[in-house]
Amino acid sequence: MKVKEVPQDDVPDFTEGWLKKGNYALDDKGKYVMVPSKGWVVDEMVNRMAYEEYQAKVEETRKAVLAGKQSPLAYYMELRQLIPKFLGKTAGIATFRVKRHLRPEIFAKLKPDVLDCYAKALAITRKELNTVPRNP
């Protein structure tokens, strides 16, 4: 790759305007130099795919919670990109219990100290943990 071939595409939403990535490229004399790149559309596209997939999953879970199929814990777990195994490890609760707590009827009966554990692990307040946002 030559210096002038280093992609400098405008993708402000992706880089938030300040992020630059270093790319190694050959200068006129055939020496390698580091060239900061403003962004690349290919890069942005694959990231967008993953990001949209994540958001779609969160949204799907949110709807399931509002429909009463899952507990709010499931929503916050998706939001923090966790799975029951790692949520359990973070909160100090066994995985099989976390999986049970994803069911709304069991979640409703949880004691405050268990809820506190989850709230701390998910970096939200206990009050937030009981509901999910009405709008996406």
Added chain:
Amino acid sequence: MTTPVTTETLANGKTYTHCTAAHCETGVTSALFFDKGLHLSEPMIFGIGSGLFFGHLPFIKWTGLPITTFRSMPGLVFKKTAKRLGAKVCRKRFRSPQKGMDELRRVIRTGQIAAVTTNVYWLSFFPRRYRFNFSGHNFIVLYENENGFRISDPALMEYTTDCSVYDMERARFARGPMEARGLMYYPMCVNPNPDIRKACIDGMLDTCNQMLKIPIPLFGVKGIRLVARKIIKWPEKLGYVEACRQLAHILRFQEEMGTGGAGFRYMFAAFLQEAAELFESPELNELSNEMTAIGDIWRDFAVVSSRIIKQRKSKKEETFDKAGGLMLICAGREGELFKNLRDVVGKLKA
């Protein structure tokens, strides 16, 4: 070469110069040794620590998809570089977050800068769309201030920044695949006149072995071939949409995570070029050119794949066969290159 952007004064009055780099771990390692008075560029560190690799790990999932890595295990580059340069290092993991944070504070209070491995999701200074649950980002902690910690992130920032205490603790002790468990590392003392030629030879030979000799078809050149053949079969096996998803996942590993372009291939070419100067060896220079050419093919692979993904619905022009074919070419040429490199290195004198 890295260019200095901002300077910071450390707890003991020493000056730290922030440099931007292409990749987090090599950039951090380069900066740590720079602080100790050993001036090595990022590609040099990458080569000596034999960071170039290829691995396909279908049994470790990240965001639900298998990991395809273009570099060696996180943490290994620093470890190997330190060993080959004869530096004494301190690498620590912690069970208790409290102890981990206390130890970090103790170390940076003495004016020693320390690198930490963190989970990207919890770092709020990152751009929103980069924040995925991935425990393998390294940066350097400089000192403590009223906002938390002053940090220098060579891979992303052009200047130093602040990170709150809460973010730092969550990021260092996040649970998940490949968890860092608060890993923190810094060199304790560095040999001021290391045998760089010997270190380069060790690094290059190790890279050749990693790419050619691992008897498991998931790693090295064999791994590239395996993934290429898989890609060709994907559209039939998984359906077009799912195949695109998997392909995009590979591209993320190749380009998104600060690789210096083409999954570290350009960075390795830069290393070979520097090594060629060091040994005054025209053969190494030729190999560097070949590596650049291979990097260009990887880049083509990325462009072709992105076209495939874009036309997800219409299925025309570019095909998975073509993308897989490009990857097979990469595998063949890389195989040749590393065999040649092994022969060339055998003739070099330390």
